[in-house]
Ligand code: SF4
């Protein structure tokens with residue numbers, strides 16, 4: 001059998017997804033035995049021009065990490081879509097927008113102003129901000145256009161499969177690789193490398209009935225190491241997050257923040273969190289509920305840590 | 319003027335490109351290193367509870 005052609009690319013990403021692939025350790029040799037890597041910027045020296053020169057649908061599978069933040073990300077998404085038989089949105093950023101998607105709560109102008117003019121470590125007396133085109137004595141040089149908002153991969157091109165996680169666990173990556181190599185991928189459009197249950201279903205912390213009489217912060221109170229975070233009043237996105245990561249955060253002593261995205265059947269993870277978590281507040285008195293909800297610091301970014309660009313509203317609109 | 323583009327720079331974390339301009343004798347006349355990416359952590363962590371920041375800024379670089 002001919003070897004598979006495999007590509008891995010990062011758009012607006014942190015590189016953690018690529019490192020998670022390398023974290024399969026010596027199994028990377030099995031991957032190399034089954035597949036030729038034809039494009040992988042973190043590990044190989046192929047250029048964009050090499051990808052452009054490939055015939056359409058030449059790559060069997062592209063693992064695409066990172067969100068679509070600028071025109072280069074969008075160009076590579078379209079290019080790799082055309083060159084790949086199977087395009088996988090790999091990791092939270094490509095799947096639902098991820099951490100870069102938090103930028104959708106601010107305008108493009110506010111971000112550029114903060115980064116290039118206002119931060120305490122910035123020295124920029126000429127107040128230079130990035131320009132897509134810059135004339136230099138030798139000609140013109142260009143950088144990508146910074147878009148108004150961040151988009152997950154499927155808002156730009158058709159996506160065949162989704163692998164959730166920030167980053168996906170190496171064990172799940174290995175499961176996905178095996179499914180690819182053996183040709184046993186499920187129906188197109190499926191989430192792979194995760195479970196069909198919620199974090200709570202897979203969590204080993206002691207659970208009773210969830211009744212919250214107040215919220216606490218781990219910055220000021222030490223949680224009990226064995227009991228459900230939410231029952232103790234610490235925020236946990238477990239009820240509204242897909243399982244499959246072996247509850248890594250909860251085992252490390254912090255509540256889930258939702259990187260595996262919404263569980264099956266949930267459209268908007270943040271909205272679901274708002275209804276699920278507020279519905280277990282003990283009091284039914286409106287003023288009391290308000291007082292308790294006010295104890296959650298930063299509701300918007302806590303309930304929508306990874307999924308703003310994939311939510312129903314997708315970005316700040318006012 | 320001849321131009322050589324190295325795009326992308328590989329085997330490092332993040333995005334970068336280099337534009338090299340050569341003069342008529344084939345010598346390097348000038349060279350530009352460019353970072354074609356920005357996500358804006360400086361803005362979107364503002365006002366976040368301090369205990370949440372480590373789990374957000376760890377996504378600046380995962381390498
Ligand atoms: S999903 Fe997480 S680990 Fe992967 S690129 Fe995005 S921030 Fe990094």
Ligand code: SF4
Pocket residue numbers: 199200201203204205207227228229230231236237238239250255256
């Ligand atoms: S709310 Fe969090 S800590 Fe509690 S059971 Fe669900 S995942 Fe576990």
